[in-house]
Amino acid sequence: MNGPHQSKSERPAASVTRLRPRRRGALLDDAQLLDTQHAFDSVAADYDGPRGNNELIQRMRLTMWDAVHAAMPAGARLLDLGCGTGIDAIEFVRRGFRVVATDWSPQMVERTRARAVAAGLQSRVTALHLGVQQLDRLEGEFDGIYSNFGPLNCAPDLRAVAAECARLLHPGGRLVFSVMGRICPWELGHYALRGRFGRARVRAARGAIAVGMNHHTIWTSYYLPREFYRAFAEHFSLDSYRALSLFMPPPYLVDYYRRRRHWCERLGRLDDRLGGLPLLRDMGDHFLIAMRKR
Numbered sequence: 001m002n003g004p005h006q007s008k009s010e011r012p013a014a015s016v017t018r019l020r021p022r023r024r025g026a027l028l029d030d031a032q033l034l035d036t037q038h039a040f041d042s043v044a045a046d047y048d049g050p051r052g053n054n055e056l057i058q059r060m061r062l063t064m065w066d067a068v069h070a071a072m073p074a075g076a077r078l079l080d081l082g083c084g085t086g087i088d089a090i091e092f093v094r095r096g097f098r099v100v101a102t103d104w105s106p107q108m109v110e111r112t113r114a115r116a117v118a119a120g121l122q123s124r125v126t127a128l129h130l131g132v133q134q135l136d137r138l139e140g141e142f143d144g145i146y147s148n149f150g151p152l153n154c155a156p157d158l159r160a161v162a163a164e165c166a167r168l169l170h171p172g173g174r175l176v177f178s179v180m181g182r183i184c185p186w187e188l189g190h191y192a193l194r195g196r197f198g199r200a201r202v203r204a205a206r207g208a209i210a211v212g213m214n215h216h217t218i219w220t221s222y223y224l225p226r227e228f229y230r231a232f233a234e235h236f237s238l239d240s241y242r243a244l245s246l247f248m249p250p251p252y253l254v255d256y257y258r259r260r261r262h263w264c265e266r267l268g269r270l271d272d273r274l275g276g277l278p279l280l281r282d283m284g285d286h287f288l289i290a291m292r293k294r
């Protein structure tokens with residue numbers, strides 16, 4: 001899976017990318033965005049460990065990698081929104097793509113840069129400290145844009161993100177996003193059984209809600225796939241969407257998974273087979289959605 005792939009072009013990703021002067025959006029809530037930034041900064045150093053990359057996350061990552069690989073033309077120039085420590089960016093470079101990787105957490109961006117240097121791939125991946133709310137500062141043309149494990153749940157204005165994605169993409173360009181969904185049966189059951197009904201209902205909240213991580217706050221909005229797509233519909237047609245970790249427990253229940261590995265692997269195979277079916281695809285810890293620029 002991680003083997004190197006050849007690209008059709010050797011042009012470095014950095015050659016198309018410039019930042020325009022900063023323009024502040026009216027919908028930007030600076031205090032909330034900074035809360036989220038500090039939360040992710042605080043975990044960047046160990047994010048490749050159990051918190052950010054356990055077995056269940058790796059399983060979802062493989063599905064995302066294959067979806068992006070299948071959707072994008074060989075050697076495509078890709079933009080990563082909320083790249084974290086750069087695991088996906090480096091994988092896609094190894095698969096022959098060029099990547100501009102962006103994140104709102106400067107510590108995460110540093111981890112991505114270090115990963116690229118350690119892999120000797122710094123000429124093919126550019127890491128930028130840039131929030132999704134600042135995409136108007138980015139210049140360049142991309143064949144595809146992806147975002148993995150919920151950075152877009154932290155975006156203050158999805159419609160603005162959609163408009164900027166449309167501006168940055170070639171005609172026919174693709175989007176592949178994994179987004180935290182509203183209906184996660186595992187989460188409902190897990191917290192309801194423990195009497196934590198408020199926590200069980202978190203994903204039902206309208207608008208952004210404060211979610212704790214490492215004694216910090218992440219401001220998160222949860223979406224049904226159709227709610228999410230509505231923000232993009234003006235510029236993008238919907239290709240497909242599917243559930244991720246509907247039958248399989250969500251990543252934070254990895255201890256449960258480890259105790260019942262064989263049983264859970266069967267559940268994972270159900271996800272692979274059934275996660276794209278109507279109704280089922282509207283649930284799950286995350287959903288994977290693919291769109292195409294009109």
Ligand SMILES: C[S@@+](CC[C@H](N)C(=O)[O-])C[C@H]1O[C@@H](n2cnc3c(N)ncnc32)[C@H](O)[C@@H]1O
Binds near residue numbers: 037103133
């Ligand atoms: C759950 S992590 C996923 C990271 C990475 N995509 C991965 O798959 O490992 C969410 C990432 O979104 C980033 N993020 C949060 N708010 C953001 C924003 N407004 N703009 C861009 N990135 C953001 C965080 O810093 C963090 O790196």
